[in-house]
Amino acid sequence: MNGVLNILKPPAMTSSDVVSHLRRILGQKKIGHTGTLDPGAAGVLPICVGRATKIADYIMRGDKEYIAEITFGIETDTQDSYGTSLRRCECNITRQAVETVLPEFTGKLFQKPPMYSAVKHEGKKLYQLARKGITIEKPPREVYIRQIDILGGQINKFLLKIRCSKGTYIRTLCADMGEALHCCAYTSFLLRTETCGFLVEDAYTLPEIEMMVQMGTLASALYSMEEALSFLKSLHCEKRLYPFLTTGTPIDLTKTKLELQPDVDYAVFCGGELIGIGKKIGDKLKIISMLKELGGASGETKTADTK
Secondary structure (H helix, E strand, C coil): CCEEEEEEECCCCCHHHHHHHHHHHHCCCCEEECCCCCCCCEEEEEEEEHHHHHHHHHHHCCCEEEEEEEEECEEECCCECCCCEEEECCCCCCHHHHHHHHHHHCEEEEECCCCCCCCEECCEEHHHHHCCCCCCCCCCEEEEEEEEEEEEEECCEEEEEEEECCCCCHHHHHHHHHHHCCCCEEEEEEEEEEECCEEHHHCECHHHHHHHHHHCCHHHHEECHHHHCCCCEEEEECHHHHHHHCCCCCEEHHHCCCCCCCCCCEEEEECCEEEEEEEEECCEEEEEEECCCCCCCCCCCCCECCC
């Protein structure tokens, strides 16, 4: 079984828990998720199965969309409702006040990873250290907030829709918005509604997946690797290049009609089949991630004579 499942992760379950659960349901070990979603959050969690685990990193790079509730006046150690309250402050934050600081939080930002996160320090996850009372200062990371919309709310409590790059901590964003308004704030609700084109309205719960396995209808929920990579540019190669592409042999672009841009990942097809993900390196097309299952040996040390 090879493909991607769009899973609706429930709150109070880690992303790794979802993977473990699916390994049991599907009876398959080669399964991986496409980026950690906070245990307290719910929403879209694409799960790669079989050879599709090779494309997890590419899906992970895509934009995310969240619905988040920000509550002003309370600070917690985890920056969400699952943490311990650290302090409270008297405030009267209006929608207009929130709107005035939104420009500060769109575009390129630098965020410090929160202590309660899966970021690692010397092989240990930060949340594991935080539970022991150890605090580590990690350098800020660059993220990009494409858009923030206020969907509604009253004084001190607002529902936001946020579209952002990978690696964005919504909890930290909300806490920082509190500081910008000279108050404290935490994320009281978080739902991920999209990851790289996978939408929450199309997601399946774990009980639904288990029922589909029992009924033999799981294939209807499985996205093919071609579908999952539809966000990449497609490159369709001539059939004569098939033996070179499928053995990993770099293709001399000067001897083909192919036109590639540098620093762009392509979903490479040949003979109607997805071969892998390729990239222009110098004047060669190189398959950097082979997705087609093959029995032949790799010819990475040669360059194809495509005359």
